[in-house]
């Protein structure tokens with residue numbers, strides 16, 4: 001991890017986790033409700049990260065997909081663009097309490113990635129690594145969900161550098177810390193490994209409907 005991460009910001013978020021801030025104690029998903037418990041709707045799009053926003057131009061960008069797979073691969077930007085296009089509209093929910101509805105994402109479906117690389121039977125989790133040193137972990141089945149993608153565009157515009165451009169993951173069913181910006185490597189593994197926030201008190205999964213913000 002780079003040393004220029006914003007240590008103060010990390011420490012204060014870690015304290016929030018420890019104190020269980022923002023928890024409302026909700027444990028079910030009401031059918032009619034769109035806004036998860038404890039969230040507030042926003043129409044802007046806040047920026048949250050470790051304080052480093054790597055400048056990854058498309059000509060140096062590479063995405064490595066490896067680990068326990070039959071066909072590991074490295075894409076440059078052109079190869080990434082040549083993959084079947086996928087687009088989807090989803091809501092985003094950040095653990096710091098804001099939600100934003102109807103985000104239109106365009107990119108490449110994670111299901112397509114899984115089909116291409118062909119995971120070995122032992123692979124059961126995904127570790128995602130970013131250009132700023134950030135990592136986060138999800139189960140393979142969650143990574144491969146129908147609404148997940150490696151996105152290059154948001155609401156019709158290329159994803160800006162501050163929001164993780166040129167490409168970031170989008171895993172809409174989890175809080176947004178599970179959606180790494182500036183994606184660099186997608187690693188298939190046979191044992192779960194908590195990522196940056198998961199070792200600092202955040203929940204290992206992160207379902208907004210179950211308020212899986214922090215570990216109790």
Ligand SMILES: Nc1nc2c(c(=O)[nH]1)N[C@H]1C(S)=C(S)[C@@H](COP(=O)(O)O)O[C@H]1N2
Pocket residue numbers: 045046047048049050051094095130131132134162163164176177178179180181182
């Ligand atoms: N590479 C990277 N991805 C990251 C982060 C980060 O620090 N680095 N922060 C996470 C967190 S905690 C949040 S809430 C979202 C914020 O995404 P946004 O800035 O586009 O709103 O990015 C997630 N992905």
Ligand SMILES: [Mo]
Pocket residue numbers: 048094095096176177
């Ligand atoms: Mo976050």
